[in-house]
Amino acid sequence: AQSVTQLDSHVSVSEGTPVLLRCNYSSSYSPSLFWYVQHPNKGLQLLLKYTSAATLVKGINGFEAEFKKSETSFHLTKPSAHMSDAAEYFCVVSVWNQGGKLIFGQGTELSVKP
Amino acid sequence: EAGVAQSPRYKIIEKRQSVAFWCNPISGHATLYWYQQILGQGPKLLIQFQNNGVVDDSQLPKDRFSAERLKGVDSTLKIQPAKLEDSAVYLCASSSLTGGAGGYTFGSGTRLTVV
Numbered sequence: 001a002q003s004v005t006q007l008d009s010h011v012s013v014s015e016g017t018p019v020l021l022r023c024n025y026s027s028s029y030s031p032s033l034f035w036y037v038q039h040p041n042k043g044l045q046l047l048l049k050y051t052s053a054a055t056l057v058k059g060i061n062g063f064e065a066e067f068k069k070s071e072t073s074f075h076l077t078k079p080s081a082h083m084s085d086a087a088e089y090f091c092v093v094s095v096w097n098q099g100g101k102l103i104f105g106q107g108t109e110l111s112v113k114p
Numbered sequence: 115e116a117g118v119a120q121s122p123r124y125k126i127i128e129k130r131q132s133v134a135f136w137c138n139p140i141s142g143h144a145t146l147y148w149y150q151q152i153l154g155q156g157p158k159l160l161i162q163f164q165n166n167g168v169v170d171d172s173q174l175p176k177d178r179f180s181a182e183r184l185k186g187v188d189s190t191l192k193i194q195p196a197k198l199e200d201s202a203v204y205l206c207a208s209s210s211l212t213g214g215a216g217g218y219t220f221g222s223g224t225r226l227t228v229v
Contacts, residue, residue, distance in 0.1 A: 043222040044157075044205070090156050100209060101147065101170055102218065104156030 002027045004091045006105035014113045019078040021108045023091030026072065032094040033074045034102070035065055039087045047089075050074065061085070086112045116140065118221035120206050126227045132194035135224045139187070139208030143219075145169075146183055148191050149205040151223070157205055163189060196228045 007022040025031055035047040048059025055067040065076045074091060091105040119138040127133050139146050144165050149157035160179065162170040165186035174181070178197070183189040193200055203223040210217070 044220040046217070049217075092156075100145065101159045101162055102149075102157075102207075104158070107154075107156050 002029075002031065002093050002095045002103055004033075004093050004103060004105040006089075006091050006108050008108050009106065010109045010111070012111040012113065013081045015083055016080050019076070019081045019085065019110065021076040021089050021091075021110065023074045023076065023105060024072050025074055025091070025093050027093060029096060032096065033065075033067065034092040034094065035059065035063070035074075035076050036090045036092055036104075037087050038090065038107075044090070047076070081110075081112045083112050083114065086110055118206055118208055118219050120204075120221035120224055122224055123222065124225050124227075126229060127196055129198055129228050130195040132192065133196055133226060134190050134192045135204050135206075135226075137189045137191070137206030137221060139189070139206070140210070140219055143208035143210050144186070145209040146189050147207040147209075147218075148181060148189070149207065151203040151205060153202070160191070160204075193226075196226075198228050201226055201228045 003026045005024045013019055030052055033050045036044045037047050038044050047063050048057045048065055050057045050067045058064045063078050065074055067074050088107045088109050090107050092102050095101050118140060121136050125133055146163045148160045150160050151157040160174045161181045163183040166183050179193055181191045203225050205223045206221045207218050
């Protein structure tokens, strides 16, 4: 069965320092993986997606993620955090053999200190 | 293009009452999903439609939840009777292709509070 595990429920960084949000996945098939961001009282916004092309995926707002099959990981990174990055981040796997439904991780809350 | 429209944005009801949510997907999107997001958790799929047929409703509490997608466009999700644990944000998403290959677009959600 497909699943994702976000290894940190909360991450706190200082503005201008790197961001690392960790995600491990489990999938019987070649997975499609996504990172979504959710700001308070806002909808889900797609940051980036991996669909079996390049393993290093660049997304919006300076975020990127690297697909590592050997480690079953898809960690999200950003070189320099901004205050506006404070939000909830979800790692997501798509279950292609079940109509493409999305399975979400539990989420990681990112706090950015001035 | 217009996004996925959901209404209402907020709803407060008493337990045992009924409630309905409405979703209008992006024009031409064949696949429609309803997700439930309980506070502090990731969204969980309730039901998936392909046109007007149900693809997956394995996690829909069918004793109280129902959903339909007449004519393969708009969809409604109903809860009757509501319980306290149904308090959550209900998200609608649509996709242009089977399996989400065309990408997913989420609506802003309906926040339900059951008191």
